[in-house]
Amino acid sequence: MTKTAVVALGGNALTRAGQSGTCDEMLANAAAMASAVHAVIEAGWRVVIVHGNGPQVGNLALQQEGTAMVPAQPLPLLSAMTQGLLGSLLARAIDLLRGPGTAVAIITHVTVDPADPAFGAPSKPIGPFFEPAEARQLAQARGWVVQPDSGRGYRRVVASPEPVGVIEIDALRALVDAGHLVIAGGGGGIPVHGTGPRGGLAEAVIDKDRAAGLIARLLGAQALLLVTAVDRLMLDYGQPTQSELGAITAAEAARHLAEGQFPPGSMGPKVEAALRFLADDGELAVITSPDLLAATLTGAGERSGTRIERSPVHAEPSR
């Protein structure tokens, strides 16, 4: 039986640092991501792609507020639009490599808990970086919360609640079963809660690694592949004792996480998503760069990224 891998790609894999987000930039980046995914399929895996939308949804918000001629849409509908935008670009890129109709992107709604404390503490950066003065001005004019990000300037931050369920999970499964590469949960999914006002659309952006982990658990996927800009997780990052992690167990990863080795805004959420997936019947989680994705998954190749393997049962409590 063919195994299924859920691949999580960052929005900044499609609009890279220093890029402004033109169509040509995104097309080239989508082609690079399609190559990485192509290698995974060639290794015999079925693939579901979950992409982020941080740069794109923030850009869209800026454009929406840029003219008085047309009303701006709320954040969840901007995420819906980025699912169309990036779903189209990724599907095209994959179809150009593997034939028309291979990939299909579905508009995906993800349920969240309206009582999630994340609604009171915006933490997810979206859109471009600003100088401090410009950030303060935008925050005041538009009611944004802004925070410093990655030492590269200030960004708008929005609420990022925990994903609880995936509305379109049956449709997703039907398409995977029919042999399609499915692009789902883009931007972490369009957040909804029950039947609240505005059709339950929630003013938030869900973390795409968490959404990918949830989709992997609901599908019963064997592998969760978290694509990032670096080849491997690091211990003692930036210190003289710095070292890279190759193959480790979930128990080891949990210990490193508890020791504070993986920062909250960076590798922390990826390791948390990996551990949760492995605690729930997942076999393997991978954290690596696009180039090493297939080699790390299969264990072939001279160099590979970080493989986190399910711990032997009863060997050590993993949480």
Added chain:
Amino acid sequence: MTKTAVVALGGNALTRAGQSGTCDEMLANAAAMASAVHAVIEAGWRVVIVHGNGPQVGNLALQQEGTAMVPAQPLPLLSAMTQGLLGSLLARAIDLLRGPGTAVAIITHVTVDPADPAFGAPSKPIGPFFEPAEARQLAQARGWVVQPDSGRGYRRVVASPEPVGVIEIDALRALVDAGHLVIAGGGGGIPVHGTGPRGGLAEAVIDKDRAAGLIARLLGAQALLLVTAVDRLMLDYGQPTQSELGAITAAEAARHLAEGQFPPGSMGPKVEAALRFLADDGELAVITSPDLLAATLTGAGERSGTRIERSPVHAEPSR
């Protein structure tokens, strides 16, 4: 065996004349459309929805050009974004009536011929209406082609080539077979041609009635339901001899079309899509308002819209 109906809804069913396109307006309009579709499902039909995007894609284009901070995307990617936007709103509205996961929207690419003469003759109006002076100014500043529309002012017009194929048709069929209501081909589909530059993305907006007709033919659907603002097709519209059309044959509809009864920018494309569908094994085409949709399809109800029925074989050439 359950029969399948493809329902085509205009973008102006979701942003109505005089509305600016706020989220709340679109949510209310989507709820009304969901009610009409709900009645069709209750009558025992499977449904595929194809929605237009004229007002929304034009609005998005205005917003994209409204700020220098972020690059504007080309027209096909704006259509992709409206598939996300309107797909989300329609799926939510249907799920609120029929349960979570009933509906699923897929990002749909539709192939066009790069040699289609429509690329040299923009004809499809998008976005808001402008006064003549403002329209002239925008045309000059942004390289638009503008034309008068419906006697209500000037609008931007773009190329609208004939849809030739649907890239995601297999995925669409798999979802229909799995019992989902599928929203596909939004905005007429994202137009692509082969492997041209920019991933083959074409600078155009496909007519949604034509796309709906193509999808209906490819799926082997039994009915094509073209939703509009009026209850019935009219003969001698606006003249003292004006009359409404109830049930007619394809041959009769073809004769009225040839006589110029249905204007090119209005009912003409709907009747053409209906006739092409009926010539290719379709059983019934309906042109009516949302309120009369289910009653016209089933032939029940006191009042119904226009039913165009397949002509008896060999009775009369229908084209």
